[in-house]
Amino acid sequence: MSASEILWIILTTALGVQLIFALWNATCLPKIRSFSADRLLHQDTLVSVLIPARNERLHIEGCLESVLASNTTGYRMEVLVLNDRSEDETAALVQEIANRDARVRLLDGVEPPPGWMGKSYACHQLVQEAKGEWFMFVDADVRLEPEAIRQTVAAGCEMGRGLVTGFPYQVAKTWMEKLVVPMMVFTIISHLPIFMIRRSSSPLFVAATGAFLLIHRSSYEASGGHAAIQGDLVDDMSLAKAVKRAGHPVMLADVHELVSTRMYQNGTEVWNGYKKNMYEGTGRRDVLLLGTLVMYTLMYLVPPLGLLFGLLSGSSAAIMYGLIGTLLGMGVKRVADQTGGQPWWLACLQSVSMACVIGIGMASWRAGRSGKGYVWKGRRYS
Incomplete structure (x- = not known):
């Protein structure tokens, strides 16, 4: 077994665990x-x-x-x-x-x-x-x-x-709204153990x-x-x-x-709103935000890119693992979207949604680190 196949197995296993966690976590939301x-x-x-x-x-x-x-x-x-x-x-x-x-x-x-x-x-x-x-x-x-x-x-x-x-329930009309706004629930369902919000006194387990x-x-x-x-x-x-x-x-x-x-109301507001919150939401911790974005890239962008590479190159391993990983990623997104009342077909655009989130996250990090700050509703925040 080649090193690339081992990496693919690790990646698809991680996605499978993520899907199981999301399915269980959604049942914990009262x-x-x-x-x-x-x-x-x-x-x-x-x-x-x-x-x-x-x-x-x-x-x-x-x-x-x-x-x-x-x-x-x-x-x-x-x-x-x-x-x-x-x-x-x-x-x-x-x-x-x-x-x-x-x-x-x-x-x-x-x-x-x-x-x-x-x-x-x-x-x-x-x-x-x-x-x-x-x-x-x-x-x-x-x-x-x-x-x-x-x-x-x-x-x-x-x-x-x-x-x-x-x-x-997030009403989304423009494409940027549809792709990005439901990702709030995705973040909660994918990462935060919901049952710990009430059971634990730790402020680490909180969402609001x-x-x-x-x-x-x-x-x-x-x-x-x-x-x-x-x-x-x-x-x-x-x-x-x-x-x-x-x-x-x-x-x-x-x-x-x-x-x-x-x-x-439009794509610009989506970009600026999320840009304002993402870096601040991690407590301005570079490692946490950038590490999350790297993880998202590996888990949700690499599989569809691997599938595309496999189709173009004829690599059966890339096609198989890329397809499995892509479907598992869509499954996680579907669990989150169902929890938030969003339509089923948004899960098919999971990789596009994730690419947008990663782009906004990088912009949020740069704005926060550079001191340029953020603009929202006519106010500038540094």
Whole structure:
């Protein structure tokens, strides 16, 4: 047996193990619908829905309408929207809705103090005005089904305190969205042991998205809130880690049937959004990011390239191992896509999606290391 065949066997074995892990890991993700909301029927819980909004003219009305249509049986709801110094009609649109529904209140945001990230300070300002026992952070581009908040609060009540979050169904329309945005769930399903998020107190085992995040007031205060992570670019992950360090539980749940979002509107936004988060998401650790990108290259780009080489050269070994590896990689992607509610055919484009992720990851690393920083929603982050 040649050295190349041994390497192919190692690679395909690793992909097979990865597929088995992904299949098992997906079963560990609790569905938000599985939590009984009956326990809320005899409570008078106040939930503060907190929405930071900066230049969200396209999204804010739809977001508020979906929030206000929520089933509030068993709890009360207040909705606070912070106009984060928008330059469009965001404030006027919110005020129109507030004039019709007393549950909605518009707040005017101010310039962040030195050292604060913009969104973190917006969330901090919202909390200062919130009266609820639970804080439900919702991004303006999110849409909720009527049971979304109620079921999530039920999950929080089962824990008693802590943080509950989940990745919304990702609406993707442009090709870059379809190829890249679902890879968020792929990363979780492929690498993070989901059962450890609730069982372990270690902040290493955590995943969160600020787009849809519920946190108990006591847990927010114990963690230090956004004030404790004011300079962190990836604020949602930092907040979840701070909650764990404070000894409070964190739950990642499957919410895609009740929560949806279109995070980005075009390819440029996808590139810049992921570029902003990838290097920071690894804690600016070069070895972790670059090592991950090398692993992705070996596992998800080498097999299809080997298959292509085999077809062109007539190498039966390259064809066999390249085909097996490619199919296994597609299988991992399909498990992740099914978890996130994405269509089956996206798995066939796994190698293209991975090539895009690797390209964005390298751009994120270069921008972070060079000091050029990132640009997002008119703000530059260094």
